[in-house]
Amino acid sequence: MLDDREPGRGGPRRREATDLYATVLEVVKRYHGAARITRVSYGAGMPVDRLRTLVERLVALGLLKAEEIDGRPAYDITPRGQEFLSTYWKMRAYIEVLEANPEDRISRRRA
Amino acid sequence: MSEMRIPRGAEVRLGAVDGDLRAESSVRITAEGTVVVSGQARFDGSAEVIGHFECARFRADDGTVVISGDLVVHEDVEARDSTLEIGGALKARRVDVDRKLRVGGAAEAERFEVGGVLEGARTLTAKGVSVGGKFHLAGRLEAESVEAGGSVELADVSIDTLEVGGTVRLGGGEVRRSIEVGGRFRSAGPLKFGSIDVGGLAEFDDSATGGSIEVGGLLTASKDLTFDQLEIGGVGRIGGNGTGQRAEIGGKFDVRGSLTLAHALEVGGSISVREVLSGERLEIGGSLDARRATFSGPVEIGGQVSTQEGLKAARIRLERKSRARGPLVGDTVEIERGAKVEDVYGGVVELEERAEARRIFAAQVRLRESAVADEVTYTQSVEVSADARVRSPPRKVDTLPPFPL
Numbered sequence: 001m002l003d004d005r006e007p008g009r010g011g012p013r014r015r016e017a018t019d020l021y022a023t024v025l026e027v028v029k030r031y032h033g034a035a036r037i038t039r040v041s042y043g044a045g046m047p048v049d050r051l052r053t054l055v056e057r058l059v060a061l062g063l064l065k066a067e068e069i070d071g072r073p074a075y076d077i078t079p080r081g082q083e084f085l086s087t088y089w090k091m092r093a094y095i096e097v098l099e100a101n102p103e104d105r106i107s108r109r110r111a
Numbered sequence: 112m113s114e115m116r117i118p119r120g121a122e123v124r125l126g127a128v129d130g131d132l133r134a135e136s137s138v139r140i141t142a143e144g145t146v147v148v149s150g151q152a153r154f155d156g157s158a159e160v161i162g163h164f165e166c167a168r169f170r171a172d173d174g175t176v177v178i179s180g181d182l183v184v185h186e187d188v189e190a191r192d193s194t195l196e197i198g199g200a201l202k203a204r205r206v207d208v209d210r211k212l213r214v215g216g217a218a219e220a221e222r223f224e225v226g227g228v229l230e231g232a233r234t235l236t237a238k239g240v241s242v243g244g245k246f247h248l249a250g251r252l253e254a255e256s257v258e259a260g261g262s263v264e265l266a267d268v269s270i271d272t273l274e275v276g277g278t279v280r281l282g283g284g285e286v287r288r289s290i291e292v293g294g295r296f297r298s299a300g301p302l303k304f305g306s307i308d309v310g311g312l313a314e315f316d317d318s319a320t321g322g323s324i325e326v327g328g329l330l331t332a333s334k335d336l337t338f339d340q341l342e343i344g345g346v347g348r349i350g351g352n353g354t355g356q357r358a359e360i361g362g363k364f365d366v367r368g369s370l371t372l373a374h375a376l377e378v379g380g381s382i383s384v385r386e387v388l389s390g391e392r393l394e395i396g397g398s399l400d401a402r403r404a405t406f407s408g409p410v411e412i413g414g415q416v417s418t419q420e421g422l423k424a425a426r427i428r429l430e431r432k433s434r435a436r437g438p439l440v441g442d443t444v445e446i447e448r449g450a451k452v453e454d455v456y457g458g459v460v461e462l463e464e465r466a467e468a469r470r471i472f473a474a475q476v477r478l479r480e481s482a483v484a485d486e487v488t489y490t491q492s493v494e495v496s497a498d499a500r501v502r503s504p505p506r507k508v509d510t511l512p513p514f515p516l
Contacts, residue, residue, distance in 0.1 A: 026276025026293055027243050027260035038192065042210050042227030043243020043260045085276075086327070089293045089310030090344060093328020096312060097346050 020046070021063070022088045024054055025081050028064060033076040040075070112150050119156075132166070134158050136174060145180075154193075163199065171195060181216065188220075200233075217250070251284075267300075283317065318351070335368070352386075381414070393424070405516060410441075423516040427457075438515045444473075456514040462499075472511050488512075 027043035063081035113130035131150035142162025157174035181199035200216030268284035283300025304321035335351035352368035372390035418437035462482035478499035
């Protein structure tokens with residue numbers, strides 16, 4: 001459920017696979033080790049079956065870890081997951097910097 | 112304790128209920144005044160309540176419960192796999208909703224935990240707010256900690272900490288301790304904060320005052336920005352004046368007004384200050400452009416410096432092949448090999464090999480091999496190495512002309 005609007009461009013930006021992975025990681029991070037798949041699905045705005053596939057991939061990549069709590073899996077972000085998020089957001093920002101002139105953005109806002 | 116049951120699909124009128132209330136799916140309750148349940152109210156599936164509702168504990172499962180009036184719960188609200196929509200105010204001890212919580216009036220609880228979306232049309236008061244997805248509030252938010260995984264849009268805040276994974280839009284207010292945002296942060300109105308750490312973009316549309324600012328990508332402040340420490344990985348832009356203790360910019364930094372620092376400024380790329388740049392120390396890998404720049408300590412420039420009124424510092428060092436436009440003023444000025452400068456004023460001025468200067472005014476002047484100066488005016492000594500040239504003969508004077516700045 002991240003905001004997909006690009007400032008200065010107006011139109012919506014199509015969510016890429018990396019955006020979805022980042023969304024899931026950010027939501028899982030909020031639950032501090034106790035993220036249940038259903039809760040994450042509400043936070044990420046994604047059906048459980050689709051989310052389960054993404055989560056499995058994130059676990060396989062070492063970006064999430066799963067632990068049984070009360071007989072059910074609960075997820076937590078790993079240091080590699082944190083690193084992914086940090087790089088992802090920085091990269092998103094650089095792409096915006098490279099694609100849009102900040103001077104235009106400020107003058108547009110002032111106008 | 113007795114339990115009153117409302118069967119599936121029933122429409123009832125209710126006032127006081129002594130004991131628990133259990134409503135099956137698709138019921139419609141019309142309040143006679145206010146529905147007051149002395150025990151637990153439990154909704155198995157969707158339900159609609161016309162009027163105000165009050166109970167000791169509130170539980171909903173697998174549906175959407177809509178209450179047109181106020182909801183007062185003396186203990187906790189728990190909505191599993193459910194959405195809760197309240198037209199009026201909400202007051203409870205703890206609120207835990209899996210899907211979505213929408214409140215039309217003021218909302219107050221010790222803690223709000225919402226898995227999906229929290230929307231409020233008025234004020235919200237809590238110790239803690241945790242939302243998995245989106246949190247939008249049109250009124251004032253008073254809380255200690257606020258966190259969300261997705262996006263947050265708040266009108267006016269008075270909170271201690273704000274931690275958001277995706278994007279934040281604030282109307283303004285105060286975040287007394289820290290703001291941590293993974294993606295994008297934007298404040299439309301004046302903002303005070305303890306510290307802010309944004310992974311991607313930070314935008315301040317109005318004045319902002321805070322402690323440390325750390326931005327991974329881009330920072331834009333349309334008006335004045337006051338800080339203790341500013342660290343920008345990519346590009347920074349301040350539309351007004353910047354005031355702080357120290358700043359470190361990875362890429363490009365542009366200030367429309369003045370930039371006043373108590374300590375160091377380090378810029379990996381370039382910095383442009385339309386008015387006055389001042390601080391204690393400056394280290395810059397690329398270029399500096401300012402109307403005037405003054406530093407009480409050392410200045411090291413790797414690329415180009417361009418000022419209208421001059422650059423003044425205790426010690427100025429221009430690295431190899433760098434360029435300076437505008438006067439340089441320093442106790443010690445070192446122009447490294449192959450660098451080119453205009454007028455230089457100082458106590459000791461040294462031009463290394465193949466460095467070039469227009470005019471030099473100093474107590475002591477040294478020109479190394481193949482260095483060139485148009486004019487040298489000095490009070491104590493001049494040392495010109497072989498192959499170095501001074502186009503006009505060096506002139507010794509008792510007193511140097513007044514230095515700029």
